Amino acid sequence: MPPTPPLLDDKLEHELRRGVIVLAALSQLRGWQYGYSLRQALAARGMPIEEGTLYPLLRRLETQGLLESEWRIEEGPPRRYYRLSAEGSAHYSRLTENWNNLVAAISGLIAEGPQ
Amino acid sequence: MSPEDVLDAYVNDVAKRLPRAKRNDVALELRALLREELQNRSDVAGRPADDAMALDLVRGFGAPEDVAQRYRTPSFVIVTPTQTASFAALAFGGIALQWLVSIPQSVSLESGRVLTTLGAWWLSYGLGAFWWPGFMIVASIIAGWIRHTWPPGAKSWRPRAADSDTISRPLWAFGAAGAACGFAALFGSFWVIENIAPASVREAFEFAPGFLPIGGALAALLWSAWVVLFTVVYNEGRWRPLTRGLSLSSNIAWVALLAWCIAGAQIFRDPDANEVTDAALALVALFVLIDIGVTLHRLLRRPQTTASFVTAGRS
Numbered sequence: 001m002p003p004t005p006p007l008l009d010d011k012l013e014h015e016l017r018r019g020v021i022v023l024a025a026l027s028q029l030r031g032w033q034y035g036y037s038l039r040q041a042l043a044a045r046g047m048p049i050e051e052g053t054l055y056p057l058l059r060r061l062e063t064q065g066l067l068e069s070e071w072r073i074e075e076g077p078p079r080r081y082y083r084l085s086a087e088g089s090a091h092y093s094r095l096t097e098n099w100n101n102l103v104a105a106i107s108g109l110i111a112e113g114p115q
Numbered sequence: 116m117s118p119e120d121v122l123d124a125y126v127n128d129v130a131k132r133l134p135r136a137k138r139n140d141v142a143l144e145l146r147a148l149l150r151e152e153l154q155n156r157s158d159v160a161g162r163p164a165d166d167a168m169a170l171d172l173v174r175g176f177g178a179p180e181d182v183a184q185r186y187r188t189p190s191f192v193i194v195t196p197t198q199t200a201s202f203a204a205l206a207f208g209g210i211a212l213q214w215l216v217s218i219p220q221s222v223s224l225e226s227g228r229v230l231t232t233l234g235a236w237w238l239s240y241g242l243g244a245f246w247w248p249g250f251m252i253v254a255s256i257i258a259g260w261i262r263h264t265w266p267p268g269a270k271s272w273r274p275r276a277a278d279s280d281t282i283s284r285p286l287w288a289f290g291a292a293g294a295a296c297g298f299a300a301l302f303g304s305f306w307v308i309e310n311i312a313p314a315s316v317r318e319a320f321e322f323a324p325g326f327l328p329i330g331g332a333l334a335a336l337l338w339s340a341w342v343v344l345f346t347v348v349y350n351e352g353r354w355r356p357l358t359r360g361l362s363l364s365s366n367i368a369w370v371a372l373l374a375w376c377i378a379g380a381q382i383f384r385d386p387d388a389n390e391v392t393d394a395a396l397a398l399v400a401l402f403v404l405i406d407i408g409v410t411l412h413r414l415l416r417r418p419q420t421t422a423s424f425v426t427a428g429r430s
Contacts, residue, residue, distance in 0.1 A: 035144070036151040052177040055148055056185035059141065063188045080144045 021049055023099055025057060026084060026092045029067060034079040058082050066091055118169035122149045125173040132183035141186055149173065191263030193255045202255070206248040213244035279413075280354040287349050319385040326382050333372050340365055359414070366407050373400040 024047045028038055035055045042049055061067045066088035072081050084092055116124075126149065130142035153172055157164040176182060194202045217240035223232040308320045322331075344365065348358050376382060377393045377400070 035148045036155075050175070051148070051152055052175070052182060052185070055145065056182065059137075059186050060188055077147045077150065078143065079147060080140075 020099075021053065021057065022061070023092075023095050024049070025054065025061070026066070026088065026095065029082055029084050029088075030092075032081040032083045034072075034081045036079075038082070061088070116166050118153060118164045118166050121166050121169035121173065122146060122153065125149070125176075125179065128179035129182045129186075132179060133186055137186075149176070191259045193252070193259045202251065206251055209247035209251075210244045213240065213247065217241075217244075279417075280359075282348060282353060284349065284352065287345075291345065291349075319383065319388045321384045323381040323384050326380055330372070330376055330380055330382065337365060337368055337372065359410075363407065363410055366403050366410075369403050370400055370407070373397075373403070 024042055025038065028041050028045075033041065035051075035058055038058070039049060039051060039054050042054075058067065058069075062069050062082065065085060067082045068085040068088075069080050069082045071078055073079075123146070126142050126146045129145060130138045133141055149172065153164050153169055156168055156172060160168070177185070218236060221232060221236040221240060223229065308317055312320075340361075344358060344361055348354060348362075351358075354362075373396050377396050381389060382392055383389050
């Protein structure tokens, strides 16, 4: 079997991560965060997300009603802070449950192999 | 250009592609975030930010068109990915067809007139042919909006037919009755012209010598073949590859015969009667060509899911 090209590995990993970016972002937005601090928090927890992906995502999630936001002027420049809305919290709970089921199922599939 | 200028230029490029309502808000937030990112890079590098560092940052962020697209919530799609190839083929095919039809009529091959007539053709039919893709785009926008507003959803799907080769016998019987009426009308009109119509009409529709032995015989042969094929398919209740192939061949032969009648043969003695008949035959030929096109399109699009395909794929 020929070795897997690194480019294909990157692509497959990118596809894998893309599916969980929303859940990862929502998990850190149970409290107020602004874009940069959220990216730092995710990176510190082993889930780096490109800025070009994360910042627009926050806006889209807000438009979809999952997040609420407000401008704050504290130290430094004005920053737009986000957190889960009530609707977002409900979605987050369901997503978390689905994620746990998915992890259990995939772990079983990987551990047991084909039937 | 300072790093701040690079960031500002980039943010402006993104913002101008956003809806007016959220343009300023997004621009303000994006500028602040990029500044913090740049500051972070500067801290990591241990040197002040410069324009190269700022450029590297925004290039990594993405092309302004892509970034603006990411900020937008998904809207309706004009042409879906599955339709793109057929949309392009239909658009270019429509233009090419109009050009093919209009060039022989408009461009003169006389010496010294080729360029003049070609120029006149380009300014009339040549450019005019582009109405077709424009019309397709407008139709696609309306269709896309309808799809977006009232999405079809998976539950709205209904199977058309389990086996597309199966025929509907009542429908075919109805079609056979229609064809019989057509034959009766055609041969009845010959009888009327021969026995009842005034002499002038009789003279106008008198067959040219030499047409019936060739054209008439070939038409009778193809009609007979069609009746046999129709009867076989009707009895079997379905199409088979052989009968499909014979039907396609018969249609191609019909187009060839009609083309010969229109372009080469004189059907009636009277030129006016010939002209009218040629126009009618051209219309018939067009319908047969469309039928051939549709049949070929369906045959080519049909997935091969038979056991022989799997066997062939393994070998």
